[in-house]
Amino acid sequence: MTQVVLWGLLLIVLVGLGATVMVFLARKVMPTAERKEGEVEAIGFVFAVVGVLYAIVLAFVVIDVWTKMTATEENVYREASALVEEYRYAQNLPDPQRQEIQLLAREYANHVVNSEWPQMRKHNRVGLEGYALLDKLRSAVERSRPPVVGTAGDSLAEAAAQDAYAYAVSQGDLIAQSRETRLAAASAGVPSVLWFVLLGGGLMMVGFAYVFDIAGVATQIVLAIGLTVMTVLLLWSIYEMEYPFARQLRIDPDAFNFAMMRFIQISTGG
Numbered sequence: 001m002t003q004v005v006l007w008g009l010l011l012i013v014l015v016g017l018g019a020t021v022m023v024f025l026a027r028k029v030m031p032t033a034e035r036k037e038g039e040v041e042a043i044g045f046v047f048a049v050v051g052v053l054y055a056i057v058l059a060f061v062v063i064d065v066w067t068k069m070t071a072t073e074e075n076v077y078r079e080a081s082a083l084v085e086e087y088r089y090a091q092n093l094p095d096p097q098r099q100e101i102q103l104l105a106r107e108y109a110n111h112v113v114n115s116e117w118p119q120m121r122k123h124n125r126v127g128l129e130g131y132a133l134l135d136k137l138r139s140a141v142e143r144s145r146p147p148v149v150g151t152a153g154d155s156l157a158e159a160a161a162q163d164a165y166a167y168a169v170s171q172g173d174l175i176a177q178s179r180e181t182r183l184a185a186a187s188a189g190v191p192s193v194l195w196f197v198l199l200g201g202g203l204m205m206v207g208f209a210y211v212f213d214i215a216g217v218a219t220q221i222v223l224a225i226g227l228t229v230m231t232v233l234l235l236w237s238i239y240e241m242e243y244p245f246a247r248q249l250r251i252d253p254d255a256f257n258f259a260m261m262r263f264i265q266i267s268t269g270g
Contacts (some may be wrong), residue, residue, distance in 0.1 A: 047208040054201040058234055061190065061198065065241040072185040072244040073251050079178035081257035082171040083109060084262045086141060089168040091266055096143050102263070104137040109260050113253045120186035120245040134179065138172040141165075190244045198238065202231045 074179035083105055111133055116126045146161035166249040190198075240249045 050204055054205050061238055062234055065238055069241045075178050080173055080259040082174040084259050085171045086168055087263050088266050093144055095244045101140045102225045104140060106263055108133045108137060109256045113256050116254045125186045141168050141172050174183045186245050202235055206231055
C-alpha cells in the first residue's frame with residue numbers, strides 16, 4: 001500500500017508539472033485576445049455537456065471495478081474458509097478417510113497459492129490440475145457418509161454425524177462455486193471500447209481547461225492542475241483495480257496461506 005501511495009504522489013507531481021507547461025503553451029499558441037471572439041460561451045456549453053456525460057461514465061466504471069475487487073476478495077476468503085471447514089470435518093473421521101481428505105485439502109491450497117496465483121497475476125488460464133484436486137476432495141467427502149445404525153441410543157450421535165456430513169458436502173459445493181468466480185474475475189478487465197471512451201473523454205475534459213478565457217495565469221494553472229490531476233488519478237485507480245489479482249492493488253493469497261496455518265492448528269489441536 002505504501003508503494004501505491006508513493007506512485008500516486010509521483011503521478012500528482014508529474015501531472016501537475018505537465019499541466020502547468022500546457023497552460024503556458026496554450027496561452028502562447030492561443031492568446032487571450034483571440035479567445036474572446038464569441039468562442040468562450042460555446043466552449044463553456046460543450047464543456048458542461050461533455051463534463052456531465054464523462055463524469056457519469058467515469059463514476060460508473062470506478063464504482064464497478066471497486067465493487068468487483070471487493071467482492072472478489074470476499075469470495076477468495078469464502079473459498080479458503082470452506083476449505084478449512086472440509087479439513088476440520090475430516091478431523092473427526094476414521095484414520096484412512098481423515099488422512100485422504102486432509103491431504104487433498106492441503107494439496108489444493110498449495111496448488112492455488114503456488115501454481116494458480118502466478119497465472120492469475122498474468123491473466124492466464126489455469127490448468128486442470130486444480131479442478132482434478134477439487135474433484136477428488138469432494139468425492140472423498142461424499143464417500144464419508146456416516147452409516148445409518150437405527151438404534152435409539154445412537155439417534156442423537158447419528159443425527160449429528162449426518163448434519164456434519166451434509167454441511168461438509170455443502171462446503172465442497174461452495175468451494176467449487178467460489179473457485180469459478182475467482183478464476184473468472186482474474187481475466188475479466190475493463191473492455192477495450194470502454195477504455196477508449198475513458199481516455200478520449202479524459203483528453204477532451206482536460207483539453208477544455210486550457211482554452212478557457214480565465215483572467216490571470218495563476219488561476220488558470222490552479223484550475224487546470226486540479227482538473228487534470230483528478231481525471232488522471234481516477235483513470236489510474238481504474239487501471240490499478242481493473243484486474244483484482246494483478247498490478248499494485250492486487251489481491252494476494254493471504255486467505256489460503258492462513259488456511260494452511262489453520263490446517264496445522266487443527267491437526268495439532270492447538
